[in-house]
Amino acid sequence: MFALVDCNNFYASCERVFNPNLEGKPIAILSNNDGCVISRSDEAKAIGLPMGAPIFKWDSFCKANGIEVLSSNYPLYGDMSSRVMSILEQFTPDVEVYSIDESFIEFKGFKHYDFNDYGNQIRTRIKKWTGIPTCVGIAPTKALSKVANKIARKFPKETNGVYVIDSEEKRIKALKWIKIEAVWGIGRGLTKRLKLKGCKTAYDFTQLSNTWVKNNFSVIELRLKRDLEGVPTLQLDELKDKKAIATTRSFEYTYSDIDNIKERISTFATSCAEKLRKQGSSCYVIIVMLSSDRHKKDMEQHRVSQKINLSFPTNSSLVISDCAVKTVMSIFKQGIKYKRAGVIVTGLVPTDNFQMNLFENENPKHKPLMKSIDSLNSKYGDYKIKLGNQDLKRTWKMRQERLSPRYTTNINDIIKIK
């Protein structure tokens, strides 16, 4: 059996743990740069605040309805997430952390367990130890555990937050209940095509023939279909190294000058290099992106990205920043108001094991230098060591006007008790 453990309204719930005044109140959490709504409490959903709402358009709506609006506090959410996940590992070693707020669990050798009871134990312990409410869906396959989880979430009174699909009858009932667009792996495009075919629910989808699904879609959808039929097809994935790493941001203002853009790109490149070193990877490929404001239809648009292949893999901030800055200078166009930029590194290989180049390799001094930079930054925090082409005063974080304290990760923000 598989379980999907999902935290309810995760970001909003994290805020509530340390600010109980928010309990029972409508809350909305904003994206980076305080742009749009990316997490809502049940109360905020009920009032009608939509997901993705640009906050500048909805500010008065929030005020009128008493919705508490907060900037996103990723240090807090990341830390709370790892606390929740480590509790799960006490219940079984087979845990796949699927996203910041949900994990799959595989139960091997749990034949004589009462899964409903076990699910309740999981929920109770997470709530007690972290304050985060969760829902648990349990079923014979991953895709079905997702469905079971939705049922637990939708019917809290009847299920007490735990739902188990453990019979053919329950499976059919669940699949007939869930709408096709709510199925994990069926997005907008597939929903449209499936509805044309007359599929309204997950059950209808499972009634299609395997060959039709394979020929008209792909093996991904075929695997999903098998999983929904109760045939375990999707496996528990272990934690793998990332195949691409990106740092991309919208700017607070638009920039038409190359200097500001060079600074941003260098900062993003440095951030990518740092993430690479953290993973123990080096990259062969750097992609630099630059674009104008896509919402301003009346302004001249310019969206470009440029890929660079390196002759040796690197995770040196110096090399990646230098290459990214040179590239952005070559794609920059005079007279455009740029709003967004980014650096992506890919073609990743393990730093301690890659094919050397006969003629050209990284300057051997970079490795110890990066090590020193990383250890200084981790000791003193806040990016004390930067490259000379970065703005030494600013961080790459953008507007965060309604930020809560970093209750669990910054010693100065720990709650004091009188």
Added chain:
DNA sequence: TCTGGGGTCCTAGGACCC
């Protein structure tokens, strides 16, 4: 004024190899 950020996988087609 103001509209997020970061990932994965698959497929078709083209270029190339012997």
Added chain:
DNA sequence: TCTGGGGTCCTAGGACCC
């Protein structure tokens, strides 16, 4: 008249997820 057979690698684009 009649023009093979079996591969690899790369890329762009399209899906999807949170």
